[in-house]
Amino acid sequence: xxKRSTWALPYxxxxxxxxxxxxxxxxxxxxQDGAGNWTLGNFTKFFKDTDAINTFALSLEVAIENxxxxxxxxxxxxxxxxxxxxxxxxxxxxxxxxxxxxxxLMRTLATAELFHMLGIQLGKGTLIVGMVYDYLPFMIYxxxxxxxxxxxxYAEAAADLGATPWQVFWKVQVPLSMPGIMxxxxxxxxxxxxxxxxxxxLTNNKIKLFGTIIQENINSSMWNYGAALSLVMLVIIxxxxxxxxxxxxxxxxxx
Amino acid sequence: MKRFFxxxxxxxxxxxLYAPIVFIAVFSFTESKVxxxxxxxxxxxxxxxxxxxxxxxxxxxHAIQNTIIIALIAATVSTxxxxxxxxxxxxxxxxxxxxxxxxxxIPMLNPDIITGVSLFLLFVFLHISQGYATVxxxxxxxxxxxVVLSVLPKLTQMNPNIYEAALDLGATPFQALRKxxxxxxxxxxxxxxxxxxxxxxxxxxxTFFTRGTIGLDTLSTYIYTDARKGGLTPELRPMITIMFxxxxxxxxxxxxxxxxxxxxxxx
Amino acid sequence: xxxNDKIIEFKNISKSFGDKCVLDDISFYVKKGEFLTxxxxxxxxxxxxxxxxxxxxxxxxxxxxxxxxxxxDVPPHERPVNTVFxxxxxxxxxDVYENIAFGLKLHxxxxxxxxxxxxxxxxxVSMTDYEDRDVESLSGGQQQRVAIARAIVNxxxxxxxxxPLAALDLKMRKDMQIELKEMHxxxxxxxxxVTHDQEEALTLSDTIVVMNEGKIQQIxxxxxxxxxxxxxxxxxxIGESNILNGxxxxxxxxxxxxxxxxxxxxGFGENVDVDxxxxxxxxxxxxxxxxxxxxxxxxxxTFKGVHYEMFVETDKGYELMIQDYNAFEPESVVGLIIKPAxxxxxxxERVVNTFEGEIVDETHVKFLEETFxxxxxxxxxxxxxxxxxxxxxxxxxIDHPEEGMLSGEVHFLLYKGDHYHLTVETxxxxxxxxxxxxxxxxxxxxxxxxxPKDIKIVKRND
Numbered sequence: 001x002x003k004r005s006t007w008a009l010p011y012x013x014x015x016x017x018x019x020x021x022x023x024x025x026x027x028x029x030x031x032q033d034g035a036g037n038w039t040l041g042n043f044t045k046f047f048k049d050t051d052a053i054n055t056f057a058l059s060l061e062v063a064i065e066n067x068x069x070x071x072x073x074x075x076x077x078x079x080x081x082x083x084x085x086x087x088x089x090x091x092x093x094x095x096x097x098x099x100x101x102x103x104x105l106m107r108t109l110a111t112a113e114l115f116h117m118l119g120i121q122l123g124k125g126t127l128i129v130g131m132v133y134d135y136l137p138f139m140i141y142x143x144x145x146x147x148x149x150x151x152x153x154y155a156e157a158a159a160d161l162g163a164t165p166w167q168v169f170w171k172v173q174v175p176l177s178m179p180g181i182m183x184x185x186x187x188x189x190x191x192x193x194x195x196x197x198x199x200x201x202l203t204n205n206k207i208k209l210f211g212t213i214i215q216e217n218i219n220s221s222m223w224n225y226g227a228a229l230s231l232v233m234l235v236i237i238x239x240x241x242x243x244x245x246x247x248x249x250x251x252x253x254x255x
Numbered sequence: 256m257k258r259f260f261x262x263x264x265x266x267x268x269x270x271x272l273y274a275p276i277v278f279i280a281v282f283s284f285t286e287s288k289v290x291x292x293x294x295x296x297x298x299x300x301x302x303x304x305x306x307x308x309x310x311x312x313x314x315x316x317h318a319i320q321n322t323i324i325i326a327l328i329a330a331t332v333s334t335x336x337x338x339x340x341x342x343x344x345x346x347x348x349x350x351x352x353x354x355x356x357x358x359x360x361i362p363m364l365n366p367d368i369i370t371g372v373s374l375f376l377l378f379v380f381l382h383i384s385q386g387y388a389t390v391x392x393x394x395x396x397x398x399x400x401x402v403v404l405s406v407l408p409k410l411t412q413m414n415p416n417i418y419e420a421a422l423d424l425g426a427t428p429f430q431a432l433r434k435x436x437x438x439x440x441x442x443x444x445x446x447x448x449x450x451x452x453x454x455x456x457x458x459x460x461x462t463f464f465t466r467g468t469i470g471l472d473t474l475s476t477y478i479y480t481d482a483r484k485g486g487l488t489p490e491l492r493p494m495i496t497i498m499f500x501x502x503x504x505x506x507x508x509x510x511x512x513x514x515x516x517x518x519x520x521x522x
Numbered sequence: 523x524x525x526n527d528k529i530i531e532f533k534n535i536s537k538s539f540g541d542k543c544v545l546d547d548i549s550f551y552v553k554k555g556e557f558l559t560x561x562x563x564x565x566x567x568x569x570x571x572x573x574x575x576x577x578x579x580x581x582x583x584x585x586x587x588x589x590x591x592x593x594x595d596v597p598p599h600e601r602p603v604n605t606v607f608x609x610x611x612x613x614x615x616x617d618v619y620e621n622i623a624f625g626l627k628l629h630x631x632x633x634x635x636x637x638x639x640x641x642x643x644x645x646x647v648s649m650t651d652y653e654d655r656d657v658e659s660l661s662g663g664q665q666q667r668v669a670i671a672r673a674i675v676n677x678x679x680x681x682x683x684x685x686p687l688a689a690l691d692l693k694m695r696k697d698m699q700i701e702l703k704e705m706h707x708x709x710x711x712x713x714x715x716v717t718h719d720q721e722e723a724l725t726l727s728d729t730i731v732v733m734n735e736g737k738i739q740q741i742x743x744x745x746x747x748x749x750x751x752x753x754x755x756x757x758x759x760i761g762e763s764n765i766l767n768g769x770x771x772x773x774x775x776x777x778x779x780x781x782x783x784x785x786x787x788x789g790f791g792e793n794v795d796v797d798x799x800x801x802x803x804x805x806x807x808x809x810x811x812x813x814x815x816x817x818x819x820x821x822x823x824t825f826k827g828v829h830y831e832m833f834v835e836t837d838k839g840y841e842l843m844i845q846d847y848n849a850f851e852p853e854s855v856v857g858l859i860i861k862p863a864x865x866x867x868x869x870x871e872r873v874v875n876t877f878e879g880e881i882v883d884e885t886h887v888k889f890l891e892e893t894f895x896x897x898x899x900x901x902x903x904x905x906x907x908x909x910x911x912x913x914x915x916x917x918x919x920i921d922h923p924e925e926g927m928l929s930g931e932v933h934f935l936l937y938k939g940d941h942y943h944l945t946v947e948t949x950x951x952x953x954x955x956x957x958x959x960x961x962x963x964x965x966x967x968x969x970x971x972x973x974p975k976d977i978k979i980v981k982r983n984d
Binding site: 004005006007008009010011012014015016018019020021022023025026029073076077080081083085086087090092094095096097098099101102103104105106107109110111112113114116117133136137186190191193194195196197200201205211214215218223226227230233234237241 | 257258261262264265266268269271272273274275276278279290291336337339340342343344346347348351355358359361362364365366367368369370372373374375376377379380392393395396399403453456457459460463464474475478479482483487491495498499502503505506507510
């Protein structure tokens with residue numbers, strides 16, 4: 001019995017080599033200069049570089065806006081899809097899931113081309129709209145999932161105890177669907193804050209996001225600075241996922 | 256009344272969501288170099304796509320080939336590696352199990368760009384010249400966790416005595432694996448394979464950072480370079496359309512099968 | 523007993539999972555062709571023992587012999603035993619026929635022979651028309667039959683059955699018991715059966731091995747075990763019984779429930795504390811008080827289908843359970859007789875709690891990993907190792923675990939006519955035995971206190 005646990009050994013070694021070691025390397029490179037000396041220079045460079053800081057702030061802003069819009073548009077959609085009275089067909093659900101399976105670059109390109117043909121000037125507006133296009137399904141799906149599996153008797157119990165439909169929604173269904181919203185946020189916020197190709201397509205290279213800066217530095221062999229910027233992004237991502245973990249524990253019983 | 260508004264909202268969202276793809280699909284049936292300019296019905300772009308008779312020669316065809324081969328290799332290796340790993344993880348004690356699941360989750364939680372940059376640094380650090388092999392390795396890295404997560408639940412659902420029953424009836428551990436364990440894990444392995452395959456097909460960022468400078472292109476990187484050059488190769492339109500229809504058919508069959516299965520189970 | 527009659531022999535088997543010892547020096551043998559049952563409550567180690575025999579898991583100590591051959595290190599697929607698992611463990615991707623043929627195919631048996639054998643066992647378990655069926659479409663009882671067929675088709679030296687009937691409903695269970703018994707007769711192979719159901723064990727077995735907490739409590743035929751339990755655990759676990767504290771006055775005379783009785787037991791010595799077991803159907807009850815050995819008042823009377831079950835309070839205040847074919851009205855006064863042969867006298871396992879302790883100072887002693895206040899003493903110096911004794915009745919149990927010096931869980935309880943005798947397991951896994959009049963349930967969390975005056979410190983013997 002205990003012998004079969006050794007079957008995980010090859011994968012464990014693989015994980016250490018291709019997951020743990022690369023992440024450690026990001027940290028190592030981030031705190032070194034080009035000659036391999038230990039330094040904080042990469043970070044001071046970042047904090048002095050107004051362009052980089054501005055791009056960083058803009059990335060956060062765009063990611064937050066995109067996530068917020070996705071929640072506002074996606075929650076009602078998920079709620080309708082999960083409600084058997086309002087939506088009887090399974091086809092609509094498949095239609096909402098499907099874009100998740102299609103190459104994001106292709107979808108973005110199609111969107112950009114559509115804007116182009118409609119004569120809409122590419123810029124921050126099209127960037128946000130295009131991103132909502134790309135990531136809305138990723139918000140709808142987890143929320144739909146949790147609403148669909150939610151025991152209907154919670155809502156009935158609340159109504160029985162005298163809650164109006166509005167109160168049932170806000171006091172019972174929304175809190176119970178928090179884990180779905182949280183994983184939706186993870187699935188939308190993370191890729192938006194780290195994207196690089198998508199923003200280039202949607203703004204015709206007019207607006208740079210943080211991901212683009214990382215990519216440019218790595219591609220022009222500024223590995224150490226690129227690694228430092230990646231580390232900054234990892235910290236942001238780490239903070240977001242901590243947020244989700246805590247919430248999960250609170251409502252762990254539901255999922 | 257409520258239902259009417261609800262349906263309106265849903266379909267409005269869907270129309271807006273699908274507008275760009277439908278738009279591309281429509282203009283895949285005309286010869287015009289510029290999108291939005293309808294020059295009459297034609298399937299020339301489709302024939303061009305398949306014969307490779309187009310601007311830039313066969314580089315698009317090459318990219319498509321690469322994409323599929325890389326996805327097939329990555330998904331196959333991931334399925335084997337991930338299934339063996341899942342069996343091991345299932346039999347581990349809690350401490351080691353926690354550690355390995357933590358590592359297993361990282362590639363799924365990490366943004367693609369971080370996975371890409373980190374692997375790029377690894378290959379630089381180890382002085383491995385980047386190309387086909389590094390791209391495949393990188394794809395295996397982010398695909399295997401999905402296989403592990405698809406196979407593990409099958410193991411937990413399984414009656415723990417099943418494997419022992421096979422041994423008890425005289426099967427060697429290897430026979431028990433081949434004749435009992437693998438057939439029972441098959442559904443999980445298949446969905447893991449499909450997930451891994453589509454993940455690999457979709458990938459852009461990781462390929463971008465690990466492909467090196469030998470001019471290796473997958474569909475994603477091809478589109479990226481193409482779009483940055485300004486003009487979109489017209490043959491990409493039928494390409495996108497075909498992929499879209501293919502995935503539509505795949506999803507519909509999977510969902511039909513699911514519905515049929517649940518009906519069978521209910522009987 | 524000739525040695526070649528022993529088909530299986532367990533020699534000093536010990537096994538622990540982490541800190542928990544599940545098998546503690548188990549030794550016994552199984553005779554060729556017999557139906558042997560391992561009986562005990564859940565967690566007693568019976569399933570672990572069976573799994574060790576099948577080859578799932580290693581012994582920490584000891585060895586297992588089959589036909590005199592040490593098989594302790596032989597892998598499961600090379601052992602001449604087959605198992606019927608508790609939840610069947612049929613292969614869901616194979617149909618009934620393929621499940622049964624699985625073992626034969628692995629042994630490269632020719633196809634026509636496989637066919638013949640599979641059909642034969644299908645007939646034996648009355649599943650002839652089911653060979654093409656998907657195993658998951660079968661009912662629990664049918665799956666059980668297939669599981670049995672799958673095991674016996676390989677003609678094992680020994681068939682192991684791990685609570686095979688536990689998942690079936692009562693009616694089905696009764697039917698399958700009869701079928702199993704017949705199958706055992708017909709096949710002539712040795713059955714080792716694991717169950718926690720004492721009735722099932724008594725019905726099916728040639729030999730029963732009663733286990734509790736990793737130890738063998740008693741080995742014997744069903745009649746032996748029922749009529750002559752060797753300790754209060756066996757008496758309580760097998761069938762209904764009245765267990766009382768008693769005193770062996772001299773050979774063939776025992777005192778319990780406030781009266782002296784003639785009995786058939788000898789050799790305990792004079793005035794020795796003992797446990798006395800009397801089965802409820804062995805107490806004769808009659809309307810007249812005269813002619814009875816003692817009298818009692820009926821407290822309740824319930825019809826149980828074949829007999830009536832009555833609880834009576836004796837003239838000396840003990841409660842007894844009586845089963846009789848006649849009903850006696852509550853509140854009526856009755857005479858009772860217990861025949862000498864129906865009184866089972868057992869040596870007490872212990873008469874007082876004894877703990878290993880260490881003196882802290884003149885008024886404190888440490889035992890059970892806790893420092894207790896005791897009465898002032900100057901016989902022992904600080905740091906001296908001593909033995910601490912506490913009477914069963916002097917241990918106080920309280921409702922709130924956190925308010926006790928120690929906390930623990932009620933592990934086992936025994937009603938002894940006028941009080942309960944509890945086994946309490948402390949959080950550190952030590953046992954304390956308690957006599958109390960309060961009613962507790964198994965699994966209750968309790969606080970444990972011991973007053974200073976009740977702690978008796980004596981010199982350690984060794």
